[in-house]
Amino acid sequence: MNSEADTGGLFAPERVAVIGATERSGSIGAAIVRNLDDFTGEVVPVNPSRDTVFGRQCYPDVASVPGEVDLAVVVVPPSIAVDAVREAGEAGVTNVVVVTAGFSETGPEGAQREQELRAVAAEYDLALVGPNSLGVLSTPANLNATFGPSNALPGSLSFMSQSGAFITAVLDWANDQGIGFKDVVSLGNKAVLDESDFLAHWQDDPATNVILGYLEGVEDGREFIDTAREVTRDTPVVVVKSGRTEAGAEAASSHTGTIAGSEAAYEAAFEQAGVVRAENVQELFDYARSLDGLPMPESDRVGVVTNAGGPGVMATDAVGDSRLGMASFTDGTLSTLEETMPEEANIYNPVDVIGDADIERFETALDAVLADENVGCAIVISAPTAVVDYEELAAAIAERQADHDKPIVACLMGGQRAEPAAEILGEAGIPNYFDPARAVDSLDALAVQRDVESRTYEAPASFDVDEERAREILTDAADRGATRLGVEAMDLLDAYGLPTPDSAIVDDPAAAESAAESIAGDVVMKIVSPDILHKSDIGGVAVGVAQADVADTYETLVTRARNYQPDATLLGVQVQEMVDTEAGTETILGMNRDPQFGPLLLFGLGGIFVEVLEDTSVRIAPVSDREAGEMVDELDSAPLLRGARGRQSADEAAIREAIGRLSQLVTDFDAILELDVNPLLATADGVQALDVRLTIDPDQL
Structure with missing residues (x-):
């Protein structure tokens, strides 16, 4: 306050x-x-x-x-x-x-x-x-x-x-x-x-x-x-x-900053806070009317009763575009409808009582649909006909909502003819819309609110970490005037328990050979320079280096870096354990500090695809284990992590833990403005952070 x-x-x-x-x-x-x-x-x-x-x-x-x-x-x-x-x-x-x-x-x-x-x-x-x-x-x-x-x-x-x-x-x-x-x-x-x-x-x-x-x-x-x-x-x-703020446009130094701009922060904040977001004024008041007057649906399955086939199909399409679903009627409901509806009627959802339907036929169909245990909410659609009195139909709809305590929205379509009926419905808290899509959206808002009210709040995940070691790493970087860090900051991840391959940063060929000898098999070697962000683009990364070639590779990488940017600060070369990236899925785990909401976490498909596919999800840190799991669930590529097409399933518990540990890191240190772990390799045995890049504000340490 x-x-x-x-x-x-x-x-x-x-x-x-x-x-x-x-x-x-x-x-x-x-x-x-x-x-x-x-x-x-x-x-x-x-x-x-x-x-x-x-x-x-x-x-x-x-x-x-x-x-x-x-x-x-x-x-x-x-x-x-x-x-x-x-x-x-x-x-x-x-x-x-x-x-x-x-x-x-x-x-x-x-x-x-x-x-x-x-x-x-x-x-x-x-x-x-x-x-x-x-x-x-x-x-x-x-x-x-x-x-x-x-x-x-x-x-x-x-x-x-x-x-x-x-x-x-x-x-x-x-x-x-x-x-x-x-x-x-x-x-x-x-x-x-x-x-x-x-x-x-x-x-x-x-x-x-x-x-x-x-x-x-x-x-x-x-x-x-x-x-x-x-x-x-x-x-x-x-x-x-x-x-929109300018944060997204200005955050050009990291993948996360580029993808997760301020608008994404608001989306994440509203989701985490349980706020229903409307895109325009019409939606604002459509949602308000349904949330103000209707009971909460017990399920997301919609039953539709209509005397007009076209609008019924429109409603079905709108349900398909929402988080709701069309209800599948029980055998008992289908039998009742078959016995009471004309042969020309469609008894399956959406129920089409056809154009000559009178009030009694509407009432019979609506009673059967609302009594169905598979139906959580309903939409009643009517085009004007000579045999339907809209005011009588409105009264019948209001009566049935009270009897069944299931939310109903109406589409009594028309102009002045529909106005008295809309008043009757409004007195019962039932909104009336001309467009079936608006009716569906208003029910969708009810379902969102129901889920919000049923949430159990979880405290943010908390882990045993070496905060002092992390502070020393960041302070040492600030003391030497560095604001952008790369693989030299891998120890920062290690201090917060994010798994990393064995590695060492060396500053001469002999030290490189010694480091490689302590790592079994071939190694990966990378230039370490805060001034050269895209190292692979300049040939600053060598993969699969044999022990015998380590010293020569060291010299080659340094020479390339000097030729590319003579004034660049070179901290040495990282010698890293070779990891088989084909054994898992490359993901990205990152953070961009939003000016309003603070650390905005991002998780998604990583490696070279992150900027092309942009299949990512975001949350405001700190996050709970449940929220970390939601970040995984929201990805279109989630099946890749769960064994699609014969792939081995990734360890989702390890992914959630990695998200939680990074959440704790960026919450603990306001000095971290941006951070990318890309790729974070997700396998059946856990996760490994293969590369890191971050931007810091020394004044915040």
Whole structure:
């Protein structure tokens, strides 16, 4: 939480002071006072230049207001806004909304002003929204402390947005759709209170059934994950996320950085936190409506009843594109449908009751489908016909959902004809869509939330490691001015228990021969230089070197490196045990430190294919053993690790442990900015890290 103040006072105040209130037409101060006309509490205008505002007594400052003020809305110019907030804090106000713009969004001067605002809020322990905020509203108290043109209908959705303009558009649209809200907050610049604060507040609010958000970024990624993970166990959170940071584009020095940019970090964070991500506004409210009104499905198997074959096929296709599946009916259900449906009807899923179906036929088919133990949820589709009364059909659907306690969504397709039926369905919490694909997506969101609520949280994996040895390796590199490390950092992996082949780094031919003698068989030799990243491209790697050729190979590799880059720092040559890469599958295990969320782990198919196939999965570290297993499961190439086409299965427990150990390493050391283990060879006997590359920030050590 960014403030210890009670955020509840923002939405349930008894007295609201509008600092900067005025009657001037077209002004924000006037709009806010007017929007508060229906507020159930008291509105107190504050403006030293006026005696009254719209008939209400006006005070020169907050300190002059008799009694307590629960919420102050600041709409004065930016040059005096910080002073106005300070005066509110001195007067004992604990909740402040700064509508005034002209802060960090405007440049260095505004950023300095915002820093001063943050300091004042900390000094007086203020629950402060903004600056640059549209305001807040809460329907139970008829509180509309915004300068938007529309109020909200009452409802059980609570909504936060970084864009004030988005709120005005959403409220206008939602009013037409009959969608209501409990609370709405425009986050503005999030100088004090941010998305995590409001998630925590609404978690404890029994009147909020679903939390919605429009976010352009997250202030504290770790706090967001931890908070949202707690909230989503009981309250669904649906978010539209727009905008991208430059982290992905700038992280060009590693495979992981290139593939796992900031957008991947948000995807991973939402997944780990249990947040349902919507891609657009339509999905945001489609998901909200299903999560707000429908029971959770016991299974992901969908039954479809339709009087129109085409839309039924469309629904089936949409189910195939989702995580859901079409239900296979029991023999009893098929017998019932065969006995009660016309010969022309299709009794298999999707059930087509054909175009001349009346209400009774719909009811019979729907009863049979919902009674089937293999059906977890249902979609009822109808095109308009002369024999179907949509309002009667809507009432029948609502009755059956109550009887069977299984989620049903409707596609009563049409225009004005469908509107009264949609109202009947809406009163029962059943959404109605024109497009069958939207119906499927809304059921998919229910299934996602059900899985989130049934999760058992696992603490991050923890291993016995040699943290001090790892610190020494990183500190030694920093002391010599190195920021990019290669195979000379293999001991770092060893310190954290990631298996590595036997190897040594040597600085003359004789030492190379001695090192090779201690390793049975042929060896691999690699140039060790922080300045030469792609060593194989310049002939800096020799594979299968016989003992007799080690000294000459040493000289050859050094000569190639000097010719390629005369000023490169050469730390020597690595002499490494020869590993048969054909005995397993080459994977990549890496990390890129995201500016919002911290260490972003990546696992996938490695070797030369990593950038071509990009078959990878990501999570925010630290991860649990379960999450490490999910990273493996999500790969399209997972069958390669599990013995596809006669291959020997890899040791998945060893893979999960390697992911967990790397997770612990990059969590322990903020100085590691990027890290690639590529390849990490996965075999039936375990894993081995054959190469490593990392970037460090010496200032973090």
